[in-house]
Amino acid sequence: MRIAVLAGEPSGDLLGAAIVRALQLRFPEASFYGVTGPRMREAGCESIADIDALSVMGLAEVLPKLPSILRLRKSLRERFVADRPDCVIGIDAPDFNLPLERRLSEAGLNTVHVVSPTVWAWRAGRVKSIARSTRLLLCLFPFEPKFYADQGAHLKTAYIGHPLAEELSAPIARADARAQLGLPADASVAALLPGSRGGELKYLAESFAQTAAWLSVRHPQLHFVVPLAKPSLRPAFEAAISLHAPAVHWHLVEGESRAAMRAADAVLLASGTATLECLLLDRPMVVGYRVSAFTAWLLRSLNLLKIERVSLPNLLCSAPVVPEFLQEAATPENFGVALEKLLFDPAARAAQLAPFADVRATLKQDAAARAAQAIAELLGH
Numbered sequence: 001m002r003i004a005v006l007a008g009e010p011s012g013d014l015l016g017a018a019i020v021r022a023l024q025l026r027f028p029e030a031s032f033y034g035v036t037g038p039r040m041r042e043a044g045c046e047s048i049a050d051i052d053a054l055s056v057m058g059l060a061e062v063l064p065k066l067p068s069i070l071r072l073r074k075s076l077r078e079r080f081v082a083d084r085p086d087c088v089i090g091i092d093a094p095d096f097n098l099p100l101e102r103r104l105s106e107a108g109l110n111t112v113h114v115v116s117p118t119v120w121a122w123r124a125g126r127v128k129s130i131a132r133s134t135r136l137l138l139c140l141f142p143f144e145p146k147f148y149a150d151q152g153a154h155l156k157t158a159y160i161g162h163p164l165a166e167e168l169s170a171p172i173a174r175a176d177a178r179a180q181l182g183l184p185a186d187a188s189v190a191a192l193l194p195g196s197r198g199g200e201l202k203y204l205a206e207s208f209a210q211t212a213a214w215l216s217v218r219h220p221q222l223h224f225v226v227p228l229a230k231p232s233l234r235p236a237f238e239a240a241i242s243l244h245a246p247a248v249h250w251h252l253v254e255g256e257s258r259a260a261m262r263a264a265d266a267v268l269l270a271s272g273t274a275t276l277e278c279l280l281l282d283r284p285m286v287v288g289y290r291v292s293a294f295t296a297w298l299l300r301s302l303n304l305l306k307i308e309r310v311s312l313p314n315l316l317c318s319a320p321v322v323p324e325f326l327q328e329a330a331t332p333e334n335f336g337v338a339l340e341k342l343l344f345d346p347a348a349r350a351a352q353l354a355p356f357a358d359v360r361a362t363l364k365q366d367a368a369a370r371a372a373q374a375i376a377e378l379l380g381h
Helices: 010-026 038-042 059-083 094-106 126-133 144-150 163-167 174-181 198-218 231-244 257-263 273-280 293-301 312-316 332-344 346-353 356-363 367-378
Strands: 002-007 031-036 045-050 087-091 111-114 136-139 156-159 189-193 223-228 249-254 266-270 285-289 324-326
Touching: 002 010, 002 059, 002 094, 010 031, 010 038, 010 045, 010 087, 010 111, 010 163, 010 367, 031 038, 038 045, 045 059, 059 094, 087 094, 087 367, 094 111, 094 126, 111 126, 111 367, 136 144, 136 367, 144 156, 156 367, 163 273, 163 356, 163 367, 174 257, 189 198, 189 257, 198 231, 198 266, 198 285, 198 332, 223 231, 223 257, 231 249, 257 273, 266 273, 266 332, 273 285, 273 312, 273 356, 285 332, 312 356, 324 332, 332 346, 346 356
Parallel strands: 002 031, 002 087, 031 045, 087 111, 111 136, 136 156, 189 223, 189 266, 223 249, 266 285, 285 324
Antiparallel strands: none
16 A cells, blocks of 8 residues: 655644554555655655755745646646655645645545545635545644535545644743743743744734733733744844834744643734644633735635634634624733733633633544544545
């Protein structure tokens, strides 16, 4: 048996490695090859292209690499049609993987796509294209298979749970996280995560810094830890600090977002995967997000956003419990009032955290093992 696996970013490399290992337990004779990162290679997946070829984000970064990306997709299609692997597994990277999966499916190959695009949030019209592209869609969230069924998609889906639920299940004491980051053991600490991209900091850095200033007036001993995803983001946040909150107790660190959340009493963060990590780490949170005025107008005028709540915790909990402030509502005062309650009101903190436990149990399903089981069933084993 020969199985091709295609990852498009580091998170896909982690999940791909886990799926390869789970499939090896079911099919010891199988060989694996594809687009890999270091984790997949360690798991025994032969690399025919490196994950770095696809790990680009943003129009400015993608355009110069587009010809090479398209050449890679064409070469993979030709190779897989010639090789006829028993299965081709695309992990996330939908703009690259789904068109490739569609051509391979049309050529009679078994195709699997892992991680549903966020069609339940926007651009639901993609459902039909996804159904034409893959024979099996493995979903990380429990509500996704029903969404596809409700859309009338002729597509086999399976819920496998979220790999982060296993990855973040080991408890790490708040005191240990604070010691790791050099934070005071007995102070009140808020973590601020304004996003991992320059565009997110452009719209959130100043309001997050102003929120810290607003809170510090009321609670002068409050400390703020800010994990910056990469060094290039530091100047933008430092500029916001200098302009709006120079007297606040700041702790800027590189990376370490999970340690910062573990160390914090409450978290203010941009909407995205970090909100799910915060839930899994059992930390109360306030969520904010802003985009350009034009993008906001476009989303509203074309009714592109199909959900009232955008943060993953609110989508996964039985009722919305996380305060969300979007666009015009993403103000320092709104952030400050909501965060202050979570920092200093134990009842408010407990009320938000209570439903997180059920979500963690629902998401912790041994995603790789369930993926391997669904793939084996597709292959008739």
